[in-house]
Amino acid sequence: MTRPPPPSTEDLRAAILGGALAVDDRLLPERTLADRLGISRSRLRAILDDLAREGLIFRRHGQGTFLQPPPAQASERFGVLARRVSPGDLMEVRLELEPALAAYAAERGSPEDKARLLRLMENTLRAPDLAGYERADDIFHYKIAEMSGNPVFLTLFEEIRSLRQAAEWTRARQTALGPEEIAENSIQHGAIANAICAGAARAARRAMRLHLQKVEASLLKSLP
Amino acid sequence: MTRPPPPSTEDLRAAILGGALAVDDRLLPERTLADRLGISRSRLRAILDDLAREGLIFRRHGQGTFLQPPPAQASERFGVLARRVSPGDLMEVRLELEPALAAYAAERGSPEDKARLLRLMENTLRAPDLAGYERADDIFHYKIAEMSGNPVFLTLFEEIRSLRQAAEWTRARQTALGPEEIAENSIQHGAIANAICAGAARAARRAMRLHLQKVEASLLKSLP
DNA sequence: TGGCGCAACCAATTTTGAATTGGTGTCTAT
DNA sequence: ATAGACACCAATTCAAAATTGGTTGCGCCA
Structure with missing residues (x-):
């Protein structure tokens, strides 16, 4: 045998x-x-x-x-909070947090991480469908949070990420993503990734802020 | 009977x-x-x-x-995180979050809340001892987070607050607070409260940033 | 009628213990 | 030396019970 x-x-x-x-x-x-x-x-x-x-x-x-960034710990905890949170509340917080993450990622990310971030950005360009794009986009933002090198920042990022997924109005966002909006997102992702890889903290912060403002605008446009 | x-x-x-x-x-x-x-x-x-x-x-x-702002939910969860968090990590996050809280408090706080905030600020001036001052200071910052009117901001604020209390090096901060530092803190608290009450969002943001930078400096000075 | 006491029930949280799952070391065999 | 097998550690999840604030309804009585 x-x-x-x-x-x-x-x-x-x-x-x-x-x-x-x-x-x-x-x-x-x-x-x-x-x-x-x-x-x-x-x-x-x-x-x-x-x-x-x-x-x-x-x-x-x-x-x-x-295979994807894991959910925040005890994510059921956010069920109560998610009910009384509006899309505007969440975007307000993202606009304060994520630009800072991009800036610190530019300052402290290792060369390997920066190269990896570029590849993740390219993945969003090659996404075959909407679901694939959302996955790649998710990983891209997660990687930036990871590269900030601050466990507190990463934890807070994971929590608002779980909160966003727990809220019901998340579905409305998908319908708001047309081909031209994905194209614009991709340009902004490229600007963010380039600034981070160049170690330009202020430029990275600014690029992320612009990106989120655009996301916020298209999100509010698609809601009552 | x-x-x-x-x-x-x-x-x-x-x-x-x-x-x-x-x-x-x-x-x-x-x-x-x-x-x-x-x-x-x-x-x-x-x-x-x-x-x-x-x-x-x-x-x-x-x-x-x-009698004091309550601890964050499931605060035992932070025991693991608190171990690998440095004072610098925490101050970094506070410097991004709390100035935004002050700005939104200035924009959205009700007149009653603003009057109450002034009284809380005065309480820090009348604190009889160090412990009393820490309590009043804690309530003052908490009230600002509450006035931001964003439940997500408030939740994140409570979590970093619990994290700070869970970390061991918190004790070092008390020894770092001399009479002249308390006096300087009080001046900055006054500037923050006045800006918020005047509805000056940008000034409130700036005043809070300056205050936290000063706290960070005196904190790092007292640690190895 | 309106305030107070009383009781039952609802909702959010904590607590507790068992089960799950990744992390680490050790021992063996080949 | 290296891969497999096993035991044990550490962090998390899950479920059920207990705790605690929130709410409602009823009766009493001055």
């Missing part, structure tokens, strides 16, 4: 990223995943370490491993 | 605010408190309503009634 040959690392990476082993952007637990792939947990973790270092997956201690 | 006369409302208010019926700035539960004071819960709640409207106590649904 012969054992099947061990699968190649490349095959394993593809299988993990493929999404067939994930439920709602969340991968199966490591133990289950290793069993399913027919490898040991230690080898799986080595592969996951690489993927996480490359920014292709997101891991959180007691929470899981994700 | 005669019943004792019902206590006067004024006595009850004094008893509640006195602190003898509170544990660590948190009042006893309403049911217990009513029993202890020998009045019904409905009358107690009427008195508490008044006190809350005057800003002398703080109530939170499933949490309790407090």
Whole structure:
């Protein structure tokens, strides 16, 4: 009785990223995943370490491993708050927080992170459909928050991100995204990414502010 | 057998605010408190309503009634985060958030709230000792966050406030507060309050930024 | 009639403990 | 030496019970 040959690392990476082993952007637990792939947990973790270092997956201690930025902790907590929050409230906060994130990312992001940010920006250009664009856009903004190098900033960003997803009026935003608006967004994303990569903190702050003001305008336009 | 006369409302208010019926700035539960004071819960709640409207106590649904601004929800959650947060991280975030809070408070605070804010500012001047000053200062900043009229801003403010109290290096700050520093703080508090009461959003933002920069400087000076 | 006391119920939060899940070290075999 | 297997640690989630402020309705009585 012969054992099947061990699968190649490349095959394993593809299988993990493929999404067939994930439920709602969340991968199966490591133990289950290793069993399913027919490898040991230690080898799986080595592969996951690489993927996480490359920014292709997101891991959180007691929470899981994700193909998208993970939800904020105890996100059910925001259910009550989300009800009394208006789109304007949320955009006000984003307009104060995210420009600062961009500025600090420009100052403190490592060269590797900056190169990765450029690739994430390009991903938004290549998005095949609206859903794909939203995913790429989400990761792009998340990466900037991560690059700020301040765990408090990152935590607050995750919370308003969860809040936005918990609010009902989020659906209205999708209908507001036409092709020309996506094109304009992409130009602004490019300006943000370039400023961050150049280490130009003030320019990055300004580019992010302009971007969010545009998002706010198109969001308010699509609501009563 | 005669019943004792019902206590006067004024006595009850004094008893509640006195602190003898509170544990660590948190009042006893309403049911217990009513029993202890020998009045019904409905009358107690009427008195508490008044006190809350005057800003002398703080109530939170499933949490309790407090003599100081209440802690953020599930504050134990921040225990993990507090460990890897430096004073610099926290001041960075405060410098982005609180100036915005002051600006929105100037724009949207009601005349009653603005009058109340002035009284809170005066309370910091009359503080008898260091502990009293810290309490008054805490309430002053909290009131500004409340006046911003944005529940998301208020929530984020409460979280960084809890984070600050959870961090260990908070104690170092007290030793850093000398009489001349308190005097300078008071001048800046006055500038903030005046700008907010005048409805001058930009001036309020600037005054708060200057104040926090000064706090940051004296904080970093007192730490290794 | 209006205020007060009383009771029951609703809603938001905390607390507690078990279960889940990523993180880390150790031991073995080849 | 390296990969696998196992035990244990740490952070989180989940569910159920308990706590606590919020609300309503009823009765009493001066």
